[in-house]
Each structure stands twice: as C-alpha cells, then as structure tokens.
Amino acid sequence: IQDEIRLLRSELDLSTTQASENWRSLLSLISGARDDLPLPKNTADLENIVESIRQQLADRKHAQLAEIHEERQSIAGQIEALAEKQKLLQSFADDGSPDEDGSGDGRSNRKGRSEEASGGAPSDENGSGDKVSSDDSDNEEVSTLVKGRLAFVGEEVRKLQEEEQALGRKEDDVEVGWRHNLDTLDSLLPLLESMVEDLDKLEGCISEKEQDVADIESSVNQCDTKVKGIVTEKENLEQQLLKVQDRKADADVEQKELKTSLNSLDDKMAFLAQQEEDILDTLKEQRQRVEEELAQYSNGNDHHILDALSNGSQLSSPTGGHNESFLLSRCDNLAPLTSSPMSNKLHHSSWDLHGLEEKYLIVERELEARRKAFQSECEETENDNVYLKQLRQMEIKHQEELLELIKEKAENMKRRNSGLNTPPCDGPSVLPGRRQNITSRSLPILPTHPYLSFEHGTEECPIRISIPSYTLRGSGSNAHIEYEVKVVVMDDSWTLYRRYKRFRELHDYMKLKYGRKVTLPYFPPKLLFGNKSQRLVEERRKMLEVYLIELVNTCRRDLSCPL
Structure with a gap:
C-alpha cells in the first residue's frame, strides 16, 4: 500500500504540474483574467475562482465603458467648443464678404458709417482714395485668414466626429469581447471541472490508502501487544513447567529413597523373621534340655515345674495373628522355676524373647507406616504427573491457538492486500468498501494459569x-x-x-x-x-x-x- 501511495503521489505531482500548465494556458485564452490565479484544488475552489473571473471581466468591461464614455464626453465638449468657434468665424467672414450682387455695398456702407462716425467732415480726394485701397487689401487678407481658420476648424470637427464614431465602435467591441470571454469561460468550464475532479480523485485515493495504512498499523500494534502478552504468558508457563519438572525430579529422588528404605526394611524383616525362627529353635532346644534335666529329678515337686514349663511352652509367632505381644506366660507362672538351677536361665531367655517381640512390633509398625507413606507419595506423584500432563496440554493448546491466530491474521492481511490492489481510477466510491474489510479482531482468551x-x-x-x-x-x-x-x-x-x-x-x-x-x-x-x-x-x-x-x-x- 505504501508503494501504491508513492506511485499515486508521483502521479499526483505529474498531474498537478500538467494541470498547472493547462490552467495557465486556459487563463491566457480569457482576456482580462489574471495570470496569478492559483490552481483550484477541488470543485468548490473552482466555482469560487470562476465566479471571481466573471467578476473581473465585468469590472474590466465597466471600467473600459466608463473610460470610453468619458472620452466621448470630452470629444463632444470639444466638438461643441469648435462649433461655437466656427459660428463666430462664420459670422465674421459673413461681415467682411461682398454683397450678393457684387456691387460692394458692404464696404461702402462700412465706409459711410465710418465717415458718419467721424462727424461727416469731408476729406480731400487723394487722401480718401489711398485709404480705400488699403482697406480693401486688409479686408481681403482678413477674409483669407478667416476662411483658412474655418477650414481648419471644420477639419478638427470632422476628426473629432470620426474619433467619436471610433469610440462608439470600440464600445461595441468591448461588449462583444466581454460576451466572447464569458462564452470562452463557459466552454472551458467542463474541462476545468474534469481536470479538478481528476486531481481530487487522486488525492482522495491517497487519503483512503493512508487511512488504510494507519488502520493496518493500529491493528499490527494491537497484535504485537497481544503477542507480547502471549509470549510473556508462555514464559510464565515454561517457568511453572520447569518448577513442576523440578518437583517431579525431587519426587523421583524421594521415591527412589523410599524404595531403598523399603528394600532395607524388607531385608530387616527377613532378618528378624530368621532371627525369630532361630530364637524359637533355641527355646525349643532349651525346653528339651530343661525337660531332660527335670526328668532326672525324681522328687514330687518336679511335677509343678513340668506344669509351669508346659504352660510357658504355649508360644505363637507374632506374624501369625499380628498380636501386640507373644503369648508368653507371666512371671507368676515362672515362680515354681525359681527353685530349679535352670529357672534363672529360662527367666532371662523369656525376657529376651519379649524384648525381641517388642522390637519386631516396632519395626513392623514403622514398615507399615512407610508403606502407607510410599503409597501416598505414589498417589501424589501420579497427581503431579497428571498436573504436568495438563500443563503440557495447555501449552500445546496455547501454541495451536497462537498458530491459528497468526494464520488468521496472515489470511486477513492477504485478503486486505488483494482488495486494495485495484487501480486508483476506481474512485472514492470503491475505497470505503476496502476500509470496511479491515475489521478489528480480538485474540481468543487463552487459559490463564492460576499461579499468575x-x-x-x-x-x-x-x-x-x-x-x-x-x-x-x-x-x-x-x-x-x-x-x-x-x-x-x-x-x-x-x-x-x-x-x-x-x-x-x-x-x-x-x-x-x-x-x-x-x-x-x-x-x-x-x-x-x-x-x-x-x-x-x-x-x-x-x-x-x-x-x-x-x-x-x-x-x-x-x-x-x-x-
């Protein structure tokens, strides 16, 4: 998209340069329009500029018409002044010109009036003849000058009238030129609108693509933040997994130690069982020896000793019934043996057997407790293994969800890029649809470990x-x-x-x-x-x-x- 934006910007610069040249060329076709008018950026600017051009043309027309009107008024004033001057010259020329019959009464009349004005005094004939001849020559010169002046004034009047007619034609030309400029502006207006719309479309395409880039960058930043959170959670899960593995290793070591302890206990039990059998065999041998020794006595008290021994011989193994003690006879039953030399020896043997019995029971209880502890530890180890499997399943599920999320984002980016790779001439009506394809997706809520x-x-x-x-x-x-x-x-x-x-x-x-x-x-x-x-x-x-x-x-x- 950024490459497309760069291409569109270069195309916009090229189009703007070409449009500026065309704009200046179009303005040159409209006489009276300013050359420094800026290139319009949109249709509203174009309408304002066209309206200002119309106003400029109208102002120029009014200014030219006002100037022509002032010139015509000035010429009319000059013509009136020359007409007055021509009338005066004409009247003066009429006064000095001969009569219609050519008798020259005009001069004689003026001469008579001059004589009457002089008091009617007569003059001599020579003097009057010289004066008449000089007056005639003066009158002819004046008449010639007046006629020349009249001709000059008439020529000036004719020129002023021609200038007035030229100003009238110029006024018509100004009106025609103004209408021609308006028609030219109206004919160029569709071309200007098309040119401005093309530039506006290019700028719209660039703005839409820049907005798409901003949306994508925002989505990428959100994805980066979520991925960082997922990575942090993954690291925490890995640390917890390491802790669980350490605990499992410790549990395995403890299990091995328990197995070793159980093996040693089994050895001790086997040793105690063998020792018990040896003790029972020893007791049987001692009993037989005591019976043999007692058989040698012939007195009547020996029967009581035999009865005590027979009562004390009722021994049972502690492993048969799991009793708290062997079924040994009490010390009172051994009282008859005190008179025999073998009584002390038999008494000590019975108490040794009782001590062995207590030791055996203690070892058996300890063994039973350790067996129960071992079973409990095995159950706990199984629970730890189950928990470890759950953690591994959570990690696998977490990785699968992360991969699915990455695939989904990649597919969305591909679809978005494929939707945006259309030519910029589609106009702004297509671009909003592209922007609608960029939907904000939230990552799935992953299971959070309780330790967090x-x-x-x-x-x-x-x-x-x-x-x-x-x-x-x-x-x-x-x-x-x-x-x-x-x-x-x-x-x-x-x-x-x-x-x-x-x-x-x-x-x-x-x-x-x-x-x-x-x-x-x-x-x-x-x-x-x-x-x-x-x-x-x-x-x-x-x-x-x-x-x-x-x-x-x-x-x-x-x-x-x-x-």
Missing part, C-alpha cells in the same frame, strides 16, 4: 481470598505451620489461621459432598520430608491459595452450594 494471579474480586464474584503469610507454631514434634487466610466479602473481612491438616479435611469433606457434581481443583499433596523448609512451605502457600480461589469459583457454579 492469586487474588480475585470482581463484580460477578465479590469474594476475595488470599494467603499472604504463614507462621511456625509449636516446637519439637508438635511444630507445625499455620497459614494466614484473609477473606474479604464486599465490605466485610475475616482473618483465619489454619494448618495444612484443616485444609485437607476441607478438601475431603468437599469431595464427599460435591465430588459427583463438580470437578474439584487440584489439592497440594502431603510431604513426608522437608515439609517445613521455606521453599516447600512457600510453594504450598501459593498452591493452597489457588486451591481456595478455584474452590470458591467451582462452588459458585453449583446451584446447591450456599456460595
């Missing part, structure tokens, strides 16, 4: 739950961790202190009551070793916080739950 935010509270869910801290309570074997739970509902708030055992009881209760209706969130497993280390306690705090938040959200979706 541990405290929620919106208008739809006004309950906010958080576990900001934890405290070590008690000492020795009674030492345990208590977590501070803060609950905020609208304007009310509570602070509770609960240990991990209470959280597990809550989880078991919710599983019993709602386990068939909804899927409860993941509950952090119990730890056998290192359950008071700072790192594990911090991780458990976060997981318990997430568990409570998801539990509340899950319960809100169930109509039977009070939440």
Whole structure:
C-alpha cells in the first residue's frame, strides 16, 4: 500500500504540474483574467475562482465603458467648443464678404458709417482714395485668414466626429469581447471541472490508502501487544513447567529413597523373621534340655515345674495373628522355676524373647507406616504427573491457538492486500468498501494459569481470598505451620489461621459432598520430608491459595452450594 501511495503521489505531482500548465494556458485564452490565479484544488475552489473571473471581466468591461464614455464626453465638449468657434468665424467672414450682387455695398456702407462716425467732415480726394485701397487689401487678407481658420476648424470637427464614431465602435467591441470571454469561460468550464475532479480523485485515493495504512498499523500494534502478552504468558508457563519438572525430579529422588528404605526394611524383616525362627529353635532346644534335666529329678515337686514349663511352652509367632505381644506366660507362672538351677536361665531367655517381640512390633509398625507413606507419595506423584500432563496440554493448546491466530491474521492481511490492489481510477466510491474489510479482531482468551494471579474480586464474584503469610507454631514434634487466610466479602473481612491438616479435611469433606457434581481443583499433596523448609512451605502457600480461589469459583457454579 505504501508503494501504491508513492506511485499515486508521483502521479499526483505529474498531474498537478500538467494541470498547472493547462490552467495557465486556459487563463491566457480569457482576456482580462489574471495570470496569478492559483490552481483550484477541488470543485468548490473552482466555482469560487470562476465566479471571481466573471467578476473581473465585468469590472474590466465597466471600467473600459466608463473610460470610453468619458472620452466621448470630452470629444463632444470639444466638438461643441469648435462649433461655437466656427459660428463666430462664420459670422465674421459673413461681415467682411461682398454683397450678393457684387456691387460692394458692404464696404461702402462700412465706409459711410465710418465717415458718419467721424462727424461727416469731408476729406480731400487723394487722401480718401489711398485709404480705400488699403482697406480693401486688409479686408481681403482678413477674409483669407478667416476662411483658412474655418477650414481648419471644420477639419478638427470632422476628426473629432470620426474619433467619436471610433469610440462608439470600440464600445461595441468591448461588449462583444466581454460576451466572447464569458462564452470562452463557459466552454472551458467542463474541462476545468474534469481536470479538478481528476486531481481530487487522486488525492482522495491517497487519503483512503493512508487511512488504510494507519488502520493496518493500529491493528499490527494491537497484535504485537497481544503477542507480547502471549509470549510473556508462555514464559510464565515454561517457568511453572520447569518448577513442576523440578518437583517431579525431587519426587523421583524421594521415591527412589523410599524404595531403598523399603528394600532395607524388607531385608530387616527377613532378618528378624530368621532371627525369630532361630530364637524359637533355641527355646525349643532349651525346653528339651530343661525337660531332660527335670526328668532326672525324681522328687514330687518336679511335677509343678513340668506344669509351669508346659504352660510357658504355649508360644505363637507374632506374624501369625499380628498380636501386640507373644503369648508368653507371666512371671507368676515362672515362680515354681525359681527353685530349679535352670529357672534363672529360662527367666532371662523369656525376657529376651519379649524384648525381641517388642522390637519386631516396632519395626513392623514403622514398615507399615512407610508403606502407607510410599503409597501416598505414589498417589501424589501420579497427581503431579497428571498436573504436568495438563500443563503440557495447555501449552500445546496455547501454541495451536497462537498458530491459528497468526494464520488468521496472515489470511486477513492477504485478503486486505488483494482488495486494495485495484487501480486508483476506481474512485472514492470503491475505497470505503476496502476500509470496511479491515475489521478489528480480538485474540481468543487463552487459559490463564492460576499461579499468575492469586487474588480475585470482581463484580460477578465479590469474594476475595488470599494467603499472604504463614507462621511456625509449636516446637519439637508438635511444630507445625499455620497459614494466614484473609477473606474479604464486599465490605466485610475475616482473618483465619489454619494448618495444612484443616485444609485437607476441607478438601475431603468437599469431595464427599460435591465430588459427583463438580470437578474439584487440584489439592497440594502431603510431604513426608522437608515439609517445613521455606521453599516447600512457600510453594504450598501459593498452591493452597489457588486451591481456595478455584474452590470458591467451582462452588459458585453449583446451584446447591450456599456460595
């Protein structure tokens, strides 16, 4: 699109240059129009400029007509003055000219009047004859001068009349020229409108494409922002995946240690079983020896000793019935043996057997506890594996959605480019359709891992739950961790202190009551070793916080739950 804009701009510059030359040429065809009129940019400017040209032509016509009218008035005044002058000269010429009959009475009359004016005194004949001849010559000269002046004045009048006629023709020419200029302007107006419309279309195409570029850049910026958010979320998921893998590795190590411990316990049990058999064999041999020794006595008290031994011989293996102790005879039953030399030896043997029995029971209990712990750890490991699989599935789904989003944006860009690659002569009626193809799309809302935010509270869910801290309570074997739970509902708030055992009881209760209706969130497993280390306690705090938040959200979706 930017390449198209550059091409359109170069075409606009070329068209503007050519239009300017054509504009000056057209203005030169209209006489009286100014040469410095700017090239109109649109139809409205063209109408204003044409109206100003019409006004200029009208003003010029009125100015020329006014000038011609002033010249005609001046010539008319000159003609009137010359006519008056011609009348005076004509009257003067008429006074000095001879009569119609040629008798010269005019001169004689003037002469008689002059004589009468002089008092009628007679003059001599010589003097009067000279004077008459001089007067005649003077009159002829004056008459000649008057006639020449009259001819000159008549010529001037004729010239002024010709100039007046020329001014009349010039006035007609001015009117004809004005109408001709108007007709020329009207004939050139469609060409000017077409030229201005072409320039306006080019500018409109450039503006539309610049708007398209701005829209695309805005969309690209939004996509970049969303992609950055997705990349950040992906990095967080990868970090959480690494944590889960570390926990899985730790769980594998603990599992191996438990297996080693179980193997050692099995060896100990086998050793204790063998030791038990050896003890029973030893006791049987001792009993046989005691019976043989007692058989050598012949007195009557030996029967009581045999009865005590027969009662004490009722022994049973602890593995047969899993009792708390062997069925040994009490010390009171061994009283008759105190008189025999073998009584002390038999008594010590019985108590040794009792001690072995207690050790065996302790080992058996420890073994049973470790078996249960191992089974619980196996279940927790399976839960961790399930959680790890869920994380991997979320990551795969996230990558697929990201790829689909990128493909969709690429297809939109291709469609937009294909829609914009049309020739610029389509006009502005086509371009708005192109701009409508640029729709703002929002990225799909990807699943957010609960570790990213541990405290929620919106208008739809006004309950906010958080576990900001934890405290070590008690000492020795009674030492345990208590977590501070803060609950905020609208304007009310509570602070509770609960240990991990209470959280597990809550989880078991919710599983019993709602386990068939909804899927409860993941509950952090119990730890056998290192359950008071700072790192594990911090991780458990976060997981318990997430568990409570998801539990509340899950319960809100169930109509039977009070939440």
